[in-house]
Amino acid sequence: MTGFHPRNAAAGTCFRDLRPLFDPISLAVIGATDTPSKIGYELIKNIVEGGFQNPVYPVNPKLKSLMGMTVYRSVRDVPSGVELAVVAVPASQAMTVVRECSESNIRHLVIITAGFGETVGGSALEQELTTFAKSNGLTIVGPNSAGIVNTTARLYACIEPRPVTGSVAFISQSGAFGGAVFNYAKDRGVGFSKFVSIGNACDLNMIDIASFLANDPETKVIASYIEGLKNAEGFVEKMKSVTRRKPVIVVKVGRTAAGAKAARSHTGSLAGSDAIFAGACKQARIIRADDVEQMVDYALAFLQPFDSCGPRIGILSDAGGPAVAAADVCEENGLRIPEISTDCKKQLASILPSFASCTNPVDMTATLDPNLYQECIRILFNDPMIDGLILTITGHVRVQKELARAISGALDRRNRKPLLVSWTAGKDVDEGRSILLDNGIPVYLTPERAARAMAALVKHKMIIQKAAMLT
Amino acid sequence: MTGFHPRNAAAGTCFRDLRPLFDPISLAVIGATDTPSKIGYELIKNIVEGGFQNPVYPVNPKLKSLMGMTVYRSVRDVPSGVELAVVAVPASQAMTVVRECSESNIRHLVIITAGFGETVGGSALEQELTTFAKSNGLTIVGPNSAGIVNTTARLYACIEPRPVTGSVAFISQSGAFGGAVFNYAKDRGVGFSKFVSIGNACDLNMIDIASFLANDPETKVIASYIEGLKNAEGFVEKMKSVTRRKPVIVVKVGRTAAGAKAARSHTGSLAGSDAIFAGACKQARIIRADDVEQMVDYALAFLQPFDSCGPRIGILSDAGGPAVAAADVCEENGLRIPEISTDCKKQLASILPSFASCTNPVDMTATLDPNLYQECIRILFNDPMIDGLILTITGHVRVQKELARAISGALDRRNRKPLLVSWTAGKDVDEGRSILLDNGIPVYLTPERAARAMAALVKHKMIIQKAAMLT
Numbered sequence: 012m013t014g015f016h017p018r019n020a021a022a023g024t025c026f027r028d029l030r031p032l033f034d035p036i037s038l039a040v041i042g043a044t045d046t047p048s049k050i051g052y053e054l055i056k057n058i059v060e061g062g063f064q065n066p067v068y069p070v071n072p073k074l075k076s077l078m079g080m081t082v083y084r085s086v087r088d089v090p091s092g093v094e095l096a097v098v099a100v101p102a103s104q105a106m107t108v109v110r111e112c113s114e115s116n117i118r119h120l121v122i123i124t125a126g127f128g129e130t131v132g133g134s135a136l137e138q139e140l141t142t143f144a145k146s147n148g149l150t151i152v153g154p155n156s157a158g159i160v161n162t163t164a165r166l167y168a169c170i171e172p173r174p175v176t177g178s179v180a181f182i183s184q185s186g187a188f189g190g191a192v193f194n195y196a197k198d199r200g201v202g203f204s205k206f207v208s209i210g211n212a213c214d215l216n217m218i219d220i221a222s223f224l225a226n227d228p229e230t231k232v233i234a235s236y237i238e239g240l241k242n243a244e245g246f247v248e249k250m251k252s253v254t255r256r257k258p259v260i261v262v263k264v265g266r267t268a269a270g271a272k273a274a275r276s277h278t279g280s281l282a283g284s285d286a287i288f289a290g291a292c293k294q295a296r297i298i299r300a301d302d303v304e305q306m307v308d309y310a311l312a313f314l315q316p317f318d319s320c321g322p323r324i325g326i327l328s329d330a331g332g333p334a335v336a337a338a339d340v341c342e343e344n345g346l347r348i349p350e351i352s353t354d355c356k357k358q359l360a361s362i363l364p365s366f367a368s369c370t371n372p373v374d375m376t377a378t379l380d381p382n383l384y385q386e387c388i389r390i391l392f393n394d395p396m397i398d399g400l401i402l403t404i405t406g407h408v409r410v411q412k413e414l415a416r417a418i419s420g421a422l423d424r425r426n427r428k429p430l431l432v433s434w435t436a437g438k439d440v441d442e443g444r445s446i447l448l449d450n451g452i453p454v455y456l457t458p459e460r461a462a463r464a465m466a467a468l469v470k471h472k473m474i475i476q477k478a479a480m481l482t
Numbered sequence: 483m484t485g486f487h488p489r490n491a492a493a494g495t496c497f498r499d500l501r502p503l504f505d506p507i508s509l510a511v512i513g514a515t516d517t518p519s520k521i522g523y524e525l526i527k528n529i530v531e532g533g534f535q536n537p538v539y540p541v542n543p544k545l546k547s548l549m550g551m552t553v554y555r556s557v558r559d560v561p562s563g564v565e566l567a568v569v570a571v572p573a574s575q576a577m578t579v580v581r582e583c584s585e586s587n588i589r590h591l592v593i594i595t596a597g598f599g600e601t602v603g604g605s606a607l608e609q610e611l612t613t614f615a616k617s618n619g620l621t622i623v624g625p626n627s628a629g630i631v632n633t634t635a636r637l638y639a640c641i642e643p644r645p646v647t648g649s650v651a652f653i654s655q656s657g658a659f660g661g662a663v664f665n666y667a668k669d670r671g672v673g674f675s676k677f678v679s680i681g682n683a684c685d686l687n688m689i690d691i692a693s694f695l696a697n698d699p700e701t702k703v704i705a706s707y708i709e710g711l712k713n714a715e716g717f718v719e720k721m722k723s724v725t726r727r728k729p730v731i732v733v734k735v736g737r738t739a740a741g742a743k744a745a746r747s748h749t750g751s752l753a754g755s756d757a758i759f760a761g762a763c764k765q766a767r768i769i770r771a772d773d774v775e776q777m778v779d780y781a782l783a784f785l786q787p788f789d790s791c792g793p794r795i796g797i798l799s800d801a802g803g804p805a806v807a808a809a810d811v812c813e814e815n816g817l818r819i820p821e822i823s824t825d826c827k828k829q830l831a832s833i834l835p836s837f838a839s840c841t842n843p844v845d846m847t848a849t850l851d852p853n854l855y856q857e858c859i860r861i862l863f864n865d866p867m868i869d870g871l872i873l874t875i876t877g878h879v880r881v882q883k884e885l886a887r888a889i890s891g892a893l894d895r896r897n898r899k900p901l902l903v904s905w906t907a908g909k910d911v912d913e914g915r916s917i918l919l920d921n922g923i924p925v926y927l928t929p930e931r932a933a934r935a936m937a938a939l940v941k942h943k944m945i946i947q948k949a950a951m952l953t
Contacts, residue, residue, distance in 0.1 A: 125837055125847075126837055129802075130837060170848075171877070172877060172879070183803070184803065185801060185802060185803020185804070185806075186801070186803075187800065187801030187802075187803060187804070187848065187876040187877065188801065188803040188804065188876060188906065190876065190877045191801075191804075191876035191877045191906035191907050192906070194877060194879070194906075194907040194908035194910060194911075195906060195907060195908045195927070196908075197908050198908045198909050236803060238803070238806055262807075264803070264806040264807045264810050265806055265810065266810045266814065267809065267810050267813035267814055268813065269809040269810070269812065269813040269818075269819035270806050270807075270809040270810035270813065272809075272819075273797075273802070273805050273806040273809045273819075273843045274802075274806045276802070276839045276841065276845070277802025277803065277805065277806055277839075277845065278802065301930060302807065302928045302929075302930035302931070303906065303928055304927055304928050304930075304931070326744075329658065330656060330657070330658030330659065330662075331600075331656060331658075331744070331745075331747070331748025331749065332654070332655065332656020332657075332658060332659040332707060332709070332735070332748065333656070333658070333659065333662075334744050334748065335656075335709055335735040335736055335741050335744040335745045335748055336733075336735045336741070336773065338738065338740040338741040338743075338744045339735050339736065339737045339738050339740070339741035341740065342738035342739065342740040342741065343737065343738055347740075348740035348743075348744075366596055366597055366601065368747045368748075370747065372744045374747070374748065376596075377658065405658040405659060405661065405662035406642070406643060406658065406661045406662045406665060408643070408665070435659065435662035435663070435666060435774065436662050436665040436666060437665035437666045437667075437668050437669045438669050438909065439665060440665075456666070456775055457773045457774055457775050458773075459772060459773035459775075460773070460775070
């Protein structure tokens with residue numbers, strides 16, 4: 012039954028099947044063009060260069076062929092069985108195209124076209140689109156979307172630069188933030204499984220997509236940038252059933268009057284009260300991040316398959332200042348910096364210089380010996396008093412590679428407690444940082460950022476564990 | 483009168499003359515050595531390689547010569563007139579050396595030696611040092627210091643990596659954070675005039691050094707990382723007379739019980755109540771930063787000689803999301819996103835595409851035309867409704883250089899309003915970012931960070947202006 016919308020089913024028990032969006036059997040690209048300045052060019056170029064394996068049908072009445080493919084005059088002319096249409100025509104033609112898609116039995120649409128609810132005169136057009144979609148059982152991403160990406164299927168139906176493959180799904184109301192975040196995240200060692208630019212979100216919103224991706228085996232963490240939520244009925248219950256399965260990190264803007272006004276002219280979003288949203292997030296166990304940088308900070312920690320999680324944090328440092336900074340942020344965020352066991356202290360004292368500090372935070376004091384880092388990490392991880400470890404490094408440009416390898420060698424793969432590293436230095440230690448990232452050790456610029464990520468990780472895991480025990 | 487301490491004079495009218503610390507006529511390095519694993523080696527190596535032009539006298543009873551220099555058995559043997567001694571001997575010999583310096587009429591000392599108040603048994607030794615210094619009119623940096631740097635004099639009497647030359651003076655209780663921050667700040671386009679690692683601060687503290695540097699023509703911004711304040715009498719009045727002349731940005735750790743405990747074993751600092759410190763900072767017009775990354779963010783903005791400053795901020799973007807994010811943080815921090823003038827709107831509408839948003843925030847929408855950025859900046863800067871501008875850029879890897887040059891070309895050198903740029907992307911736009919920085923345009927990773935820096939800049943300048951009008 013094509014027109015069935017599981018969104019009307021009981022919350023948490025069902026979700027809309029978005030498989031045809033992310034992995035369509037075939038794909039029509041309406042408005043594909045060979046004019047490089049046009050959006051329809053970026054779109055078809057990304058799809059072709061991305062290497063999508065299923066049939067792609069460009070549609071443009073003015074062209075015969077494009078990048079070696081036959082171009083169709085209308086979507087009604089393409090072979091049947093197309094599951095997804097990506098629409099990049101002018102706003103004036105959008106409704107005609109949508110109707111033609113519906114008539115051709117294409118039920119999933121990504122609408123790149125702008126000029127809907129985000130513009131002064133466009134809300135009527137958006138209402139028309141919404142109503143038509145609902146009464147004809149269409150599933151729509153957008154309008155005013157930058158597209159959709161599924162790195163596993165090599166589907167890059169998107170006008171933003173392509174992300175590297177990884178395990179974060181990013182649902183963003185800003186398309187441009189998508190590409191920009193991909194670029195930045197790549198440097199941080201974070202890649203993406205899916206990307207959906209929801210734009211004005213006339214139909215599918217963050218809740219629908221997150222609910223579907225809760226069951227996506229390629230996605231370990233869901234991250235989202237949103238300006239407002241339409242159709243937010245059942246938000247808490249629906250999102251709770253997502254966060255039970257995987258962490259959801261949200262950057263929400265439009266918090267102030269000025270921001271809300273700007274959001275309205277960007278995606279036509281009604282930002283709503285931030286206090287209400289904050290309360291709903293707390294209930295739904297959503298992790299809020301201050302900006303996209305912190306979103307990546309948190310994703311980095313959540314991507315790792317740590318076996319346990321508790322609030323008692325050990326801090327190991329090669330300099331006193333960063334250790335103090337990390338301790339402050341841990342305690343400010345509800346973590347504890349406990350005494351380490353007598354046995355652990357003795358072991359540390361036996362290998363560290365006499366002027367080192369063998370209480371928690373453990374200050375090895377300036378050392379260039381990578382093995383000392385490795386030994387200290389091992390000793391601290393073996394202490395039953397410690398649930399997780401923050402290691403702060405300053406500088407160490409010359410021995411960066413040896414150091415990163417020694418730290419990586421200290422991980423116990425059988426019982427992995429969280430290890431987050433802050434490495435304060437310039438990009439001259441990027442090689443060392445990369446080695447840590449390649450070994451599954453999240454790296455941050457400052458002790459404060461590492462500690463904030465640790466707090467987000469631990470608090471969330473504990474809430475989820477507790478909830479699981481209660482149900 | 484050698485023993486005179488101007489610190490006893492009325493607050494704000496006098497300060498200790500630290501010229502011999504930063505620019506000594508000649509310098510003794512006590513504990514200099516040719517053994518690479520020792521601190522005394524790093525120290526003399528940095529001094530020699532740094533290219534200090536005045537005489538340097540290494541002191542070590544076990545050596546005859548070092549790096550081509552004659553080595554003296556004792557500081558009593560060095561030629562007279564030495565103004566500064568840098569001490570890197572074991573703690574057990576420290577007091578002997580300090581006494582010898584005093585007898586040789588060396589009145590300024592930087593004590594690298596650790597093992598004083600920061601250790602369990604070391605507080606008596608530190609008390610002895612403090613008392614001796616006071617009764618003999620010595621001026622001391624440290625103990626447990628990483629050294630002192632004056633880039634203008636090419637004096638690098640420091641065991642941390644050398645910073646690039648610039649206009650920020652950094653007073654840090656953590657030596658390691660010094661070198662690490664230099665490395666990071668270099669990538670952000672920030673260089674240093676002075677660096678003082680105050681360590682345990684048995685004599686000179688942040689207040690003394692900042693008071694001296696308030697009159698240093700090479701220093702435009704004073705940044706500080708501190709764990710606690712000893713001898714903080716007159717903090718507010720003394721720091722007020724500094725902030726009247728130049729901005730002071732402080733990262734204060736030891737805010738929590740865990741942090742305070744760690745600070746005590748790091749520099750022997752008593753961290754004190756953060757609420758009291760926060761209040762004192764507010765009165766003294768000190769800008770507080772969350773971490774060293776934000777300290778650099780703020781320094782970057784304060785280094786620029788903007789001619790005016792007011793709270794009415796224009797936001798210009800090439801994508802809606804970042805504009806919303808910037809607007810939120812501006813308003814959350816007391817800035818305003820006002821309506822722009824009708825004339826300005828008209829001018830923008832005449833050059834921007836029809837679907838662009840010509841109200842504030844101005845959303846040019848995705849454009850690859852660098853000239854459009856330049857024109858829009860000019861138009862907004864000419865609007866009397868706008869005091870400062872945040873420009874948000876996402877991605878734009880391919881046109882980064884042209885774009886950065888076009889933006890730089892938009893600056894009006896006669897009446898410079900603040901322009902801060904957020905360029906969200908990976909390090910693949912570092913070339914573009916560098917061009918902006920070279921042209922005096924601060925660049926940030928996220929709109930939020932640019933907006934926080936703008937808020938710090940504007941609020942501080944307004945407070946200082948108002949204070950100046952009242953006096």
